[in-house]
Amino acid sequence: MIVGSRSSSDAARLVTPTMLVLWLVLATVPLWITRIGLYPYLGIEILIWSLYALAFNLVLGTAGLPSFGHGAYFGIGAYAFGLCQLDIVANLWICLAAAAVVAGLAGVLVALFISHRRGIYYAFMTIAFGQIFWTLAIKSHRITGGEDGLLKIKRLPADFGLVSFDLTDNVAFYYFVLAVFAVGTAVLWRLVHSPYGRVVAAIRQSEVRAAHLGYNVWLYKASVFALSAAVSGFAGGLFAMAQLAAFPDVMSLHQSGYVVMMTLVGGGLVSFWGPVIGVFLFLTARDVIGALTNAWMLYFGLLFIAIVLFRPEGIAGALSAAVQQHSLNTLRRRGTSAMRLLVGGGR
Amino acid sequence: MSMIEAAGVHVRFGDRVVLESVDLAVAEGEFHGVMGPNGAGKTTFFNVLTGRVKPSRGSIRLGGEDVTGLSPHRIAAKGIARSFQIMTLFDEFSARDNVMMGLPAFRARGLDMARAAAGDRNFAEQASEALAAVGLADKGDVRAKDLSYGDRRALEIAVALAQAPRVLCLDEPTSGLGFDGVQRLAALVARLKGKLTIVAIEHDMEFLFSLADRISVIHWGQVVARGRPQELQQNEWVRRSNLGKFA
Numbered sequence: 001m002i003v004g005s006r007s008s009s010d011a012a013r014l015v016t017p018t019m020l021v022l023w024l025v026l027a028t029v030p031l032w033i034t035r036i037g038l039y040p041y042l043g044i045e046i047l048i049w050s051l052y053a054l055a056f057n058l059v060l061g062t063a064g065l066p067s068f069g070h071g072a073y074f075g076i077g078a079y080a081f082g083l084c085q086l087d088i089v090a091n092l093w094i095c096l097a098a099a100a101v102v103a104g105l106a107g108v109l110v111a112l113f114i115s116h117r118r119g120i121y122y123a124f125m126t127i128a129f130g131q132i133f134w135t136l137a138i139k140s141h142r143i144t145g146g147e148d149g150l151l152k153i154k155r156l157p158a159d160f161g162l163v164s165f166d167l168t169d170n171v172a173f174y175y176f177v178l179a180v181f182a183v184g185t186a187v188l189w190r191l192v193h194s195p196y197g198r199v200v201a202a203i204r205q206s207e208v209r210a211a212h213l214g215y216n217v218w219l220y221k222a223s224v225f226a227l228s229a230a231v232s233g234f235a236g237g238l239f240a241m242a243q244l245a246a247f248p249d250v251m252s253l254h255q256s257g258y259v260v261m262m263t264l265v266g267g268g269l270v271s272f273w274g275p276v277i278g279v280f281l282f283l284t285a286r287d288v289i290g291a292l293t294n295a296w297m298l299y300f301g302l303l304f305i306a307i308v309l310f311r312p313e314g315i316a317g318a319l320s321a322a323v324q325q326h327s328l329n330t331l332r333r334r335g336t337s338a339m340r341l342l343v344g345g346g347r
Numbered sequence: 348m349s350m351i352e353a354a355g356v357h358v359r360f361g362d363r364v365v366l367e368s369v370d371l372a373v374a375e376g377e378f379h380g381v382m383g384p385n386g387a388g389k390t391t392f393f394n395v396l397t398g399r400v401k402p403s404r405g406s407i408r409l410g411g412e413d414v415t416g417l418s419p420h421r422i423a424a425k426g427i428a429r430s431f432q433i434m435t436l437f438d439e440f441s442a443r444d445n446v447m448m449g450l451p452a453f454r455a456r457g458l459d460m461a462r463a464a465a466g467d468r469n470f471a472e473q474a475s476e477a478l479a480a481v482g483l484a485d486k487g488d489v490r491a492k493d494l495s496y497g498d499r500r501a502l503e504i505a506v507a508l509a510q511a512p513r514v515l516c517l518d519e520p521t522s523g524l525g526f527d528g529v530q531r532l533a534a535l536v537a538r539l540k541g542k543l544t545i546v547a548i549e550h551d552m553e554f555l556f557s558l559a560d561r562i563s564v565i566h567w568g569q570v571v572a573r574g575r576p577q578e579l580q581q582n583e584w585v586r587r588s589n590l591g592k593f594a
Contacts, residue, residue: 011464011466013463193465194461194462195459198448199457202440205437206437208419210448212428213454214423214510217420
């Protein structure tokens with residue numbers, strides 16, 4: 001994976017110019033989103049799912065591990081947030097931490113069983129565990145509310161001691177989620193470009209070579225899965241806040257497939273930002289095309305097939321190739337001009 | 348005391364006996380060649396030495412310490428580095444990053460998630476030194492998959508050297524190399540001889556007989572002959588076999 005870095009200097013930074021531009025653009029969204037016929041809640045969804053997809057891409061894009069049941073951890077995070085708030089303590093920070101910790105522990109449990117596997121066996125195991133968690137969520141009616149979901153979850157205030165922000169309004173909540181997203185992207189960027197991230201990326205390319213260089217491949221595979229589950233769970237906690245409820249449907253195989261689709265369409269295999277592009281495209285298509293036809297998924301499915309067939313590196317990969325081609329053409333033009341000048345000077 | 352010692356190594360895959368009571372003792376600084384026909388069990392023996400295959404019986408000792416059955420990453424951490432017959436590199440990484448992955452200092456920081464990997468001059472300098480040792484000083488920024496075949500072979504060795512190993516296991520290092528590549532590799536191995544304990548499987552008899560201190564011949568999973576190159580040339584078994592023609 002190119003991991004989205006245009007240069008090694010970007011890889012060494014905690015905050016890159018791309019991040020700053022993205023955060024600034026996202027900060028303006030509430031100012032214009034209603035004017036184009038959309039609504040702030042869509043922005044909230046895009047940010048939360050982007051964080052979830054970036055976490056998922058730690059496993060798929062960076063580590064090359066095909067996890068197809070990742071919705072389980074997103075859902076576990078949502079339930080953990082809700083249950084913490086309803087049964088333990090109504091504190092935003094504690095409940096978000098609970099979402100990450102509980103989902104991370106579920107990730108550790110699954111990782112213990114699957115990290116010695118590879119390829120199709122790994123993929124099937126992730127599906128199997130995802131289905132187990134989904135079934136447990138549906139059947140544990142007393143705890144999770146079953147298919148009706150866990151209701152009455154509140155958007156708790158963001159309490160900073162001296163000041164406290166009310167997040168019940170969608171615009172206020174959007175800015176809170178944006179702040180979390182900004183921190184999340186910086187943390188994940190650093191993680192991917194840290195020595196740990198390099199080792200994980202190396203393991204994707206050759207487990208055998210990595211092991212013979214002294215790296216405990218099992219440990220890295222297990223830890224990256226658990227980390228990804230924890231951040232997915234954290235995003236799930238935010239999603240429970242956004243929806244004011246936690247439902248089992250996000251844990252289904254069907255919805256676990258969405259994050260895979262978003263990540264691949266966006267170009268998560270070649271770029272750090274691919275999952276964000278995929279989420280934006282998917283959720284916008286859902287609302288824009290979905291307003292015209294119920295069969296919006298058919299059109300997105302066709303786009304997915306087209307990308308897999310013609311641009312398997314996804315939109316980010318296609319954009320990157322286009323930029324490279326443009327740079328090459330510019331260099332060629334300059335080279336030709338310089339040659340003309342030289343030839344002209346010679347005369 | 349031998350730097351690396353295999354005693355009575357026996358490996359079977361199902362009904363098939365692949366290695367039978369193989370012994371090997373390589374002194375510190377020795378270059379020990381391993382030769383034999385295809386399917387003789389040479390690579391399996393390497394896999395036992397480096398932890399990829401656990402022996403059914405027998406033991407492996409590194410500097411006197413029993414390392415039998417340890418996993419590859421533990422054996423690598425104890426100081427056995429290897430190259431592969433089928434080249435195994437991190438193709439998407441630059442040559443420098445491939446080498447950097449092998450540095451013990453980088454490995455020690457492998458679980459560090461807080462600092463950036465890029466921009467550490469120490470790592471870059473150490474990696475550049477290992478690249479220069481194999482003649483790839485000017486190719487550090489080239490992605491491994493974009494290197495020529497010979498350069499990829501050299502990079503495999505640079506990665507192994509970066510591990511600062513006590514024992515270097517080379518699995519057919521001249522495989523696929525042209526005349527110049529073999530000469531370059533021979534010069535490199537000659538420079539390493541005496542400083543590093545090397546065990547090399549090799550089919551290029553000229554390469555092996557000109558460089559090795561001692562050679563073991565494996566056939567049908569057993570060591571059928573062993574000795575200094577000039578002794579092996581007189582060995583009855585080697586003379587009768589195809590290997591003898593080259594020797």
